[in-house]
Amino acid sequence: MIELNVHKTLQSAQGSMELHVELTVEKGQFITLYGESGAGKTSTLRMLSGLMPPDKGSITVNGTVWFDRERKTNLNPRHRNIGYVFQDYALFPNMTVSQNLEFALDRKQDKTVVEDLIATMELQQLRHRKPGTLSGGQKQRVALARALVRQPGVLLLDEPLSALDSAMRQKLQQYILEAHKKYGLTTILISHDIGEIIKLSDKVYEMQNGKIVRQGAPPDMFGLGKTSAKFRFTGEVIRIQKEDVVYVVTIRIGNDAVKVIADQSEVSHLQPGDKVAVASKAFNPVIQKI
Amino acid sequence: MEWGPIILTLKLAAATTAILFVLAVPLAYWLSRTTSRIKPVVEALVSMPLVLPPTVLGFYMLLAFSPQNAFGDWLDKWLGIQLVFSFAGLVLASVLYSLPFMVHPIQSGLSSLPNTLSEASYTLGKSKWTTLRKVLLPNIRPSLLTGIVLSFAHTMGEFGVVLMIGGNIPGKTRVASIAIYDEVEALNYGAANGYSLILLALSFITLLVVYLINGGYLKRFTV
Numbered sequence: 001m002i003e004l005n006v007h008k009t010l011q012s013a014q015g016s017m018e019l020h021v022e023l024t025v026e027k028g029q030f031i032t033l034y035g036e037s038g039a040g041k042t043s044t045l046r047m048l049s050g051l052m053p054p055d056k057g058s059i060t061v062n063g064t065v066w067f068d069r070e071r072k073t074n075l076n077p078r079h080r081n082i083g084y085v086f087q088d089y090a091l092f093p094n095m096t097v098s099q100n101l102e103f104a105l106d107r108k109q110d111k112t113v114v115e116d117l118i119a120t121m122e123l124q125q126l127r128h129r130k131p132g133t134l135s136g137g138q139k140q141r142v143a144l145a146r147a148l149v150r151q152p153g154v155l156l157l158d159e160p161l162s163a164l165d166s167a168m169r170q171k172l173q174q175y176i177l178e179a180h181k182k183y184g185l186t187t188i189l190i191s192h193d194i195g196e197i198i199k200l201s202d203k204v205y206e207m208q209n210g211k212i213v214r215q216g217a218p219p220d221m222f223g224l225g226k227t228s229a230k231f232r233f234t235g236e237v238i239r240i241q242k243e244d245v246v247y248v249v250t251i252r253i254g255n256d257a258v259k260v261i262a263d264q265s266e267v268s269h270l271q272p273g274d275k276v277a278v279a280s281k282a283f284n285p286v287i288q289k290i
Numbered sequence: 291m292e293w294g295p296i297i298l299t300l301k302l303a304a305a306t307t308a309i310l311f312v313l314a315v316p317l318a319y320w321l322s323r324t325t326s327r328i329k330p331v332v333e334a335l336v337s338m339p340l341v342l343p344p345t346v347l348g349f350y351m352l353l354a355f356s357p358q359n360a361f362g363d364w365l366d367k368w369l370g371i372q373l374v375f376s377f378a379g380l381v382l383a384s385v386l387y388s389l390p391f392m393v394h395p396i397q398s399g400l401s402s403l404p405n406t407l408s409e410a411s412y413t414l415g416k417s418k419w420t421t422l423r424k425v426l427l428p429n430i431r432p433s434l435l436t437g438i439v440l441s442f443a444h445t446m447g448e449f450g451v452v453l454m455i456g457g458n459i460p461g462k463t464r465v466a467s468i469a470i471y472d473e474v475e476a477l478n479y480g481a482a483n484g485y486s487l488i489l490l491a492l493s494f495i496t497l498l499v500v501y502l503i504n505g506g507y508l509k510r511f512t513v
Contacts, residue, residue, distance in 0.1 A: 090406035
């Protein structure tokens with residue numbers, strides 16, 4: 001179980017921000033931090049991993065104190081039992097895929113775990129390649145495998161899939177979910193993708209200006225439980241155009257853009273960039289094989 | 291022309307480069323990481339030899355290490371080290387004189403690596419020392435090579451510092467650049483030309499090697 005209660009004053013382009021995060025994650029849970037850029041999500045992961053010291057507060061994981069300002073405890077990142085997947089993958093360019101994984105081994109650790117991970121992440125073909133020759137999705141698989149070599153109790157994922165196309169994302173989400181279950185991990189993910197959050201996580205925390213403003217189960221958080229819709233999708237408003245007496249709202253859902261007619265009262269609180277749900281109640285949607 | 295000064299020059303350059311490498315890696319690492327307030331002061335001191343006339347450096351070292359002064363006297367009596375007019379003194383002076391040529395490339399190499407590389411290594415349970423040795427240094431090989439070759443070449447070419455602190459003792463402190471000056475004074479233009487041509491060729495070759503390797507022309511030698 002992770003018990004985290006930390007304060008930190010962060011300097012950003014918009015001035016200083018007070019970060020105060022308090023959260024408890026049960027063992028084996030998969031949670032997501034969600035929110036705008038600069039809300040303090042990455043800083044939260046960095047404080048949990050020991051890469052950034054909090055100003056005050058405490059971090060306790062499975063009964064071990066990792067950080068406590070009062071007691072002057074601050075465990076070195078190397079002694080915290082975590083796997084961290086960085087947004088830019090952070091693979092070591094001088095090592096091959098196998099060497100990147102083997103580097104993470106503890107001195108007395110059995111090498112079979114590396115073979116196991118290479119098989120799980122389907123890296124057999126790539127094992128002798130250097131990171132510079134890999135695609136984004138391949139790098140991400142290596143980074144995920146490497147983070148799991150030490151068999152950490154806690155896995156931290158900082159927007160691991162944001163640079164990938166949707167087909168690759170789907171596949172990697174599967175890898176993450178498999179690893180989470182197989183190794184009994186407690187996982188904290190940072191993500192902006194609502195579909196991804198609903199698919200992967202048990203609980204989602206929304207952050208704004210350094211604070212957690214909302215929390216709950218993903219379907220409730222993103223409004224899936226509220227309407228008895230026959231079908232519904234979440235998407236992002238791209239454009240709002242006035243045509244004669246109605247408005248045409250263009251919404252991106254996955255890789256498609258759809259146009260929805262709306263009246264003035266509906267568009268008055270919408271602007272491009274808003275996340276919305278598109279649902280239909282009265283009609284049965286037609287399904288066609290493509 | 292004798293080969294003694296050339297060999298002494300190469301020995302001096304090799305010893306200086308080896309010592310500098312050991313000193314410069316931790317110094318450059320610290321400079322690339324620190325947010326300390328004394329960083330600009332240290333950076334200025336490291337870069338001083340770039341702008342300071344070598345004779346100034348040599349003059350103060352001569353004063354400091356002279357057995358007539360307290361420090362030189364202490365070195366001589368307690369440690370039996372005489373730094374004035376000796377090879378050891380030349381090496382020490384050359385280390386100071388070529389310091390920026392080793393520190394700057396390594397520092398900029400380390401600064402250019404993304405922070406996440408070392409952070410990833412820490413989260414994988416590795417110490418700072420292991421991270422430096424296995425992750426950071428192997429990824430700045432071109433910078434290390436540049437530092438080594440520039441320090442070597444720069445030490446080969448020094449004159450003022452050597453003249454001040456080493457003098458002109460054959461076999462001990464008479465390096466090629468001093469020998470050239472000496473031969474010209476004695477109007478032995480032939481011998482001076484011999485030394486000069488060898489220095490010219492050595493300098494050209496060492497620099498050419500750096501540019502060939504770092505430019506990727508000899509790919510199999512690099513990362």
